[in-house]
Amino acid sequence: MPFTAFHCAPVWLIFLARPKRFDWIALSVGATLPDILEPLMIFIFYRHYGEVRVWTHSLLGAATIVLIGALLVSVFVVPRILAYLRDKYKDKRFHTFAKIDILEHRGSILVIIYSALIGTISHVTLDLFYHASNPIFHPYGSTAILFFDDLMISKIITTIVTGGIFCYLAYRFWWKT
Numbered sequence: 588m589p590f591t592a593f594h595c596a597p598v599w600l601i602f603l604a605r606p607k608r609f610d611w612i613a614l615s616v617g618a619t620l621p622d623i624l625e626p627l628m629i630f631i632f633y634r635h636y637g638e639v640r641v642w643t644h645s646l647l648g649a650a651t652i653v654l655i656g657a658l659l660v661s662v663f664v665v666p667r668i669l670a671y672l673r674d675k676y677k678d679k680r681f682h683t684f685a686k687i688d689i690l691e692h693r694g695s696i697l698v699i700i701y702s703a704l705i706g707t708i709s710h711v712t713l714d715l716f717y718h719a720s721n722p723i724f725h726p727y728g729s730t731a732i733l734f735f736d737d738l739m740i741s742k743i744i745t746t747i748v749t750g751g752i753f754c755y756l757a758y759r760f761w762w763k764t
């Protein structure tokens with residue numbers, strides 16, 4: 588994805604369908620963390636892009652390392668930042684989505700775990716349409732799903748669809764809050 592934030596589009600749709608069943612913060616963190624962890628892990632562990640990518644962009648990584656990272660960030664980091672911004676700026680946009688207070692409306696730990704997992708898996712799945720090779724089945728190989736068997740067309744379609752949905756949802760359910 589050219590914009591990591593576009594990965595929020597599918598999980599926000601899931602949240603809007605059943606807000607009581609999911610945790611918005613965990614869904615959003617899970618959906619974006621693989622791309623954020625990638626440069627961080629390269630920097631911290633001095634590893635090559637390919638070595639790190641097999642862990643950040645595989646189902647195995649999505650259910651282990653990235654999931655653990657998403658849980659830690661969803662429980663300990665993002666809520667504190669949002670609560671700080673809410674108290675400092677008194678702006679509903681720091682803690683509201685679709686008229687739901689995402690800081691008050693937190694699921695049980697089970698809800699947070701499966702929301703984060705749905706987020707991480709949705710990320711690696713969506714990337715199948717955007718990269719020529721994805722280590723999704725690591726250690727059992729890589730694959731891609733390209734529209735019209737063409738990488739450029741697939742990138743354009745994926746970006747327009749996810750970008751369009753993201754911008755619409757962000758405007759309608761967050762900006763206009």
Ligand SMILES: [Zn+2]
Pocket residue numbers: 588621622644710714
């Ligand atoms: Zn990615």
